[in-house]
Amino acid sequence: xxxxxxxKKLGMTQLFDQNGNVVPVTVIExxxxxxxxxxxAENDGYEAVQLGFGExxxxxxxKPMKGHFxxxxxxxxxxLKEFRLDDTSALNVGDVVKADVFAEGDAVDVTGTSKGKGYxxxxxxxxxxxxxxxxxxxxxxxxxxxxxxxxTPSRVYKGRKMAGHMGAVRSTIQNLxxxxxxxxxxxxxxxxxxxxxxxGIVTIADSVxx
Numbered sequence: 001x002x003x004x005x006x007x008k009k010l011g012m013t014q015l016f017d018q019n020g021n022v023v024p025v026t027v028i029e030x031x032x033x034x035x036x037x038x039x040x041a042e043n044d045g046y047e048a049v050q051l052g053f054g055e056x057x058x059x060x061x062x063k064p065m066k067g068h069f070x071x072x073x074x075x076x077x078x079x080l081k082e083f084r085l086d087d088t089s090a091l092n093v094g095d096v097v098k099a100d101v102f103a104e105g106d107a108v109d110v111t112g113t114s115k116g117k118g119y120x121x122x123x124x125x126x127x128x129x130x131x132x133x134x135x136x137x138x139x140x141x142x143x144x145x146x147x148x149x150x151x152t153p154s155r156v157y158k159g160r161k162m163a164g165h166m167g168a169v170r171s172t173i174q175n176l177x178x179x180x181x182x183x184x185x186x187x188x189x190x191x192x193x194x195x196x197x198x199x200g201i202v203t204i205a206d207s208v209x210x
Contacts, residue, residue, distance in 0.1 A: 114170075
């Protein structure tokens with residue numbers, strides 16, 4: 001990973017490319033992020049930087065985090081995220097990372113928390129098909145059907161797809177393209193959809209598959 005940043009999802013819109021084609025994009029407020037801590041191979045066994053995003057009152061920071069910020073002499077931040085970069089020598093504690101670290105055409109991975117859907121059945125959650133609507137299926141056409149064998153193994157295997165809580169999990173969309181960079185307003189327009197609702201916190205980093 002060469003670069004990364006924390007951002008807030010603002011919503012979706014569309015842009016037009018040079019050929020006049022419509023490009024659906026997600027608008028993200030990327031930064032500014034403050035370097036709040038730096039890890040080194042000598043002390044921690046690997047190199048990484050910790051970025052902070054979002055303002056927060058000092059009175060709302062708990063004592064352990066207050067000590068962390070005071071030790072590094074940086075302003076408190078609401079969200080923290082660690083990035084393992086290939087080269088951290090260019091960044092020091094107190095530096096500010098802005099949206100212009102990315103350029104138009106860059107391939108990125110966007111990670112966030114997906115929208116919570118609550119309790120969902122197997123059709124909505126896993127894409128199951130309905131059972132037969134006649135010939136004795138009764139009122140259970142949207143149920144999951146058989147859960148496995150009977151006497152052997154006399155149990156349901158772990159990992160079986162069943163009804164349950166859907167969404168609200170960490171999710172990553174890989175290999176998206178940065179369509180536009182507004183450095184002045186710290187805005188990134190990224191092609192396609194990214195996880196989470198409007199206002200959700202996401203991390204943007206170089207694509208591992210590019």
